[in-house]
Each structure stands twice: as C-alpha cells, then as structure tokens.
Amino acid sequence: MELRTAKAADLDRIAALDDSFTTDTVFEVVVEPEGFALRPTPVDPPLHKVFPPDDDPDGTVFVAADGPRVHGFVVVDLEDWHRRLVIQQVTVAPSHRGRGIGRALVDHACAHGRAHGALTAWLETSTVNVPAVRAYQRMGFALCGLDTTFYRGTPTEGETALFFARAL
Numbered sequence: 574m575e576l577r578t579a580k581a582a583d584l585d586r587i588a589a590l591d592d593s594f595t596t597d598t599v600f601e602v603v604v605e606p607e608g609f610a611l612r613p614t615p616v617d618p619p620l621h622k623v624f625p626p627d628d629d630p631d632g633t634v635f636v637a638a639d640g641p642r643v644h645g646f647v648v649v650d651l652e653d654w655h656r657r658l659v660i661q662q663v664t665v666a667p668s669h670r671g672r673g674i675g676r677a678l679v680d681h682a683c684a685h686g687r688a689h690g691a692l693t694a695w696l697e698t699s700t701v702n703v704p705a706v707r708a709y710q711r712m713g714f715a716l717c718g719l720d721t722t723f724y725r726g727t728p729t730e731g732e733t734a735l736f737f738a739r740a741l
Contacts, residue, residue, distance in 0.1 A: 574674065576681045579634035579646065586643040587636065592664040593623040600700040602719060602733045609719060611700070611735075620701060625728060632661055635681050637674045644669040647678040651689050658686030658741065660696040663705075679712055687741045694739045699724070699732040706735065714739045 579587065597619040600611040632650040636643045645665035649658055660682055665674045683694050696714065698705045714737035723734030 574637050574639055574644065574677070576635060576637055576677060579636045582641070583634075583636055583638070583643055583646075584629055586641070587630070587634070587646050587664075588626065590643065590646070590664050590666050592662075593621065593667075594702060594704050595619050595621045596701065596703045598703045600703060600706070600733075600735070602700060602721065611716070613703070622701060627662075630662065632659075633685065635678060635685070637665070637669075637678055645674045645678055647682045649682045649685065651686065651691060653690070656690055656692040658683065658689075658691040658694045660694060663696075675708055676712055683739070683741055691741055694741055696737050697723075697734050698737070699729060699734060701732050706737075709737050712739070 597616060598613050599616055599620060601614045603610045603612050630646075630648040632648045634646055634648050637645040645663075647663045648661040650661060651657070652659055660679065663675055663678060665678070679694075686694055694714070695717075696709065698709070716735060717738040718736040720734040720736070724730050724732050
C-alpha cells in the first residue's frame, strides 16, 4: 500500500469510496456544572449513516493506494496563522477498515503538517460517529471542544460537533 499525494486520475476513485458507517452507540452531550460530558448511549436498531456526496475535495489530498486502486484518503488544510493542520476528512473503504490504513493516512498527514510548521492537528466529527471518535482517540487525539449549533440547517441537524486535537 502506497501513501501519496492524490493525482487528478484519483478523484473519481475517491468520490466512489463508501464513507458510510454503522454504530450501535452514540454520544449524548450532558451539561454539567463545570462543562459538558459525553455519555455513550446504545441505539437499537443500530444507526447507519450515509454522507451526501462531496464536491472535489478542497485542500491537500493524500491517498492509500495499490496501483490505481484507492482504498482510502485524507484531506487536509494548513492554517498558518495558528500553525494548525486541519484534517477535513478521513475515509477508508469498508473492505479495508481495521487494517491500519486510517492511522497511516492520519500519520502521513500529520508528518506533512509538521514539515510545514504546524504544531497541532485538529479535526471535527459528530456525536453519532462513535467509530471515528474511538479511532481518533486511539491515534492520540483528545476532545478539545464541542458545538451544539454547528450542524444547524444541515442534513445532520440534531447532532453535536466534537472537536479533537493532537500535538505534532
């Protein structure tokens, strides 16, 4: 598996990747006197989330590929003013999940950020994407904030945005 910068020929392959997920747990945001807490809450039947198609990715795109076959990708952007690498999207094909491809893509993106002066990697996910939250935590990311209004007026209204960061 090769990690490399995406080429124009990869864009259709990237768009064809299934980024849906299924979970039997979501996080409930609980307001406490000193702030917020996340409470894992079972859901039955399991929640299956399908994301709407995206336009061509904005930012730098790295792919995990075997020859012409793309099995995953990460989209990042550098915010120079506060030396932050923003990880906009991480997607791994369902058939290749659990093999370390997501971690390899994130590590590759973080190395790119460090090489360009970033001090922090930052990303956003939602309270229903518990599989991603757990994966990011295993990769060393820590919850650094949330926004209960982030998705207002979008198809994901009702979810809460969770922000994670990791020092580079």
